[in-house]
Amino acid sequence: MEPNSMNNDTICAISTPAGVGGIAVARVSGPDAFRIVDSLWHGKSLSNAASHTAHLGTIDDTRGNMLDQAVTTVFKAPNSFTGENVVEISVHGSRWIQRELIATLCKAGCRLAEPGEYTRRAFASGRLDLAEAEGVADMIAANSRAAHRAASNQLRGHYSRYLAKMRQQLVDLASLIELELDFGEEEVEFASRQQLNDIATSLHKSLTRLRDSYASGAAIKQGIPVAIIGPTNAGKSSLLNALTHDDRAIVSDIHGTTRDVVDDLIEIGDYQFRFQDTAGLRETHDTIEQIGIERSINAARKARILIYMVDSSSPDKAIENIDQTLSLNPEAHIIIALNKADIVTPQLTAQLTDNIERQYPEAIVLTISTKQQQSIDQLSDTLTRLIDSESQDNDLIVTNARHAQALDQAAQAIERVKAGLRDNISGDFIAHDIRETIHPLATITGQITTDDLLATIFTRFCIGK
Ligand SMILES: Nc1nc2c(ncn2[C@@H]2O[C@H](COP(=O)(O)OP(=O)(O)O)[C@@H](O)[C@H]2O)c(=O)[nH]1
Numbered sequence: 001m002e003p004n005s006m007n008n009d010t011i012c013a014i015s016t017p018a019g020v021g022g023i024a025v026a027r028v029s030g031p032d033a034f035r036i037v038d039s040l041w042h043g044k045s046l047s048n049a050a051s052h053t054a055h056l057g058t059i060d061d062t063r064g065n066m067l068d069q070a071v072t073t074v075f076k077a078p079n080s081f082t083g084e085n086v087v088e089i090s091v092h093g094s095r096w097i098q099r100e101l102i103a104t105l106c107k108a109g110c111r112l113a114e115p116g117e118y119t120r121r122a123f124a125s126g127r128l129d130l131a132e133a134e135g136v137a138d139m140i141a142a143n144s145r146a147a148h149r150a151a152s153n154q155l156r157g158h159y160s161r162y163l164a165k166m167r168q169q170l171v172d173l174a175s176l177i178e179l180e181l182d183f184g185e186e187e188v189e190f191a192s193r194q195q196l197n198d199i200a201t202s203l204h205k206s207l208t209r210l211r212d213s214y215a216s217g218a219a220i221k222q223g224i225p226v227a228i229i230g231p232t233n234a235g236k237s238s239l240l241n242a243l244t245h246d247d248r249a250i251v252s253d254i255h256g257t258t259r260d261v262v263d264d265l266i267e268i269g270d271y272q273f274r275f276q277d278t279a280g281l282r283e284t285h286d287t288i289e290q291i292g293i294e295r296s297i298n299a300a301r302k303a304r305i306l307i308y309m310v311d312s313s314s315p316d317k318a319i320e321n322i323d324q325t326l327s328l329n330p331e332a333h334i335i336i337a338l339n340k341a342d343i344v345t346p347q348l349t350a351q352l353t354d355n356i357e358r359q360y361p362e363a364i365v366l367t368i369s370t371k372q373q374q375s376i377d378q379l380s381d382t383l384t385r386l387i388d389s390e391s392q393d394n395d396l397i398v399t400n401a402r403h404a405q406a407l408d409q410a411a412q413a414i415e416r417v418k419a420g421l422r423d424n425i426s427g428d429f430i431a432h433d434i435r436e437t438i439h440p441l442a443t444i445t446g447q448i449t450t451d452d453l454l455a456t457i458f459t460r461f462c463i464g465k
């Protein structure tokens with residue numbers, strides 16, 4: 001679809017969530033929005049109303065009887081979300097009113113909107129670029145301050161502007177190379193290859209930084225995975241319960257009680273964490289427990305943070321297994337939690353801490369007691385601090401797999417540009433690789449796009465967005 005293509009049909013859908021609410025809002029967008037709503041509306045003529053005004057009146061049902069009192073808000077093209085004429089109709093939020101309102105609008109000439117069609121129209125009319133449009137979906141899905149911040153940067157165009165700046169630098173770089181090609185035979189002063197290399201190096205750095213931010217960006221968007229692992233009876237399930245202030249997981253002194261991974265989303269500070277309480281790691285002949293242990297290992301592999309739990313009153317076996325467990329995921333942040341501090345002497349705890357800190361200098365060692373809620377807050381603070389440290393001076397992060405993939409392609413292409421400049425190869429080849437860097441960046445913001453890609457993106461939205 002070309003940006004600026006205008007639709008000639010008018011669409012409608014309920015934009016508030018499915019179900020009963022105090023108010024429901026239907027959105028009507030398209031060239032005939034005012035005429036259609038006017039045909040079932042008793043109140044001031046919307047066709048003649050000024051843009052950005054709200055009006056009180058009544059609205060008819062499919063039989064021409066009064067359905068409800070309603071407030072309509074008028075947005076005239078191009079100053080609306082979709083860039084088209086838009087009327088938002090607020091009614092009482094019963095399921096029946098919502099259904100009847102949509103039926104009436106369809107009878108009067110609207111078509112029911114497809115999933116994501118409003119946002120797709122906003123993109124088509126040039127109101128939003130593609131990354132901004134995707135930001136709309138992320139904004140609606142955001143469940144924490146950090147996810148909201150990332151979505152907001154994307155929706156408000158900070159991210160697109162950053163990409164546009166990079167694209168411009170690449171275009172400039174290409175023209176410098178082309179200048180060299182055009183006038184290579186003559187006595188003209190060019191930017192040296194060294195200077196060009198400096199520009200390419202700086203672009204490479206920006207691209208890879210942005211691409212690499214996806215690891216934490218995806219975690220921030222979906223909930224940062226934290227696996228609570230360790231031997232049976234260390235207090236892993238008790239820790240999940242202490243963090244959620246709930247009896248989510250079964251706690252018992254019977255070894256092997258937890259057999260499946262128990263997932264819980266918890267908001268701490270700016271982030272949403274996805275805690276995974278796992279089956280304790282031990283040798284077992286129980287088939288079901290064995291499957292649970294495999295799932296524990298899987299959770300550990302995918303986690304961004306591993307909390308390795310140790311029962312301080314019988315630490316020996318736990319300590320034996322730390323190495324093996326940590327090697328499952330060398331990328332993860334490691335917290336070793338020495339639990340049950342309430343039943344061991346402070347001397348023993350100090351000794352144990354000392355011992356483990358010396359052996360695992362990269363890990364954070366904490367003494368806790370889930371039973372007495374001791375240092376659980378400190379553990380929570382540590383979690384947020386670890387994620388804060390990842391996103392330091394990272395205003396912009398990538399939270400979208402499609403963007404990360406495009407950035408990776410661009411990073412590989414700019415690497416070839418650097419190599420070409422270093423090896424002094426012909427400008428033709430370098431110019432080609434610069435275009436290969438620009439192309440994926442243009443797909444992120446949708447300057448280059450295909451109908452298939454747009455369909456994939458927008459059908460993931462709900463109806464009404
Ligand atoms: N004294 C003491 N006991 C604890 C503490 N945390 C857990 N427990 C006990 O240790 C046993 C095993 O706890 P559980 O959470 O099921 O361990 P898991 O197998 O690692 O999930 C239970 O009897 C808990 O009550 C603690 O901080 N102090």
Ligand SMILES: [Mg+2]
Pocket residue numbers: 236237238249250251257258277278279280
């Ligand atoms: Mg358990």
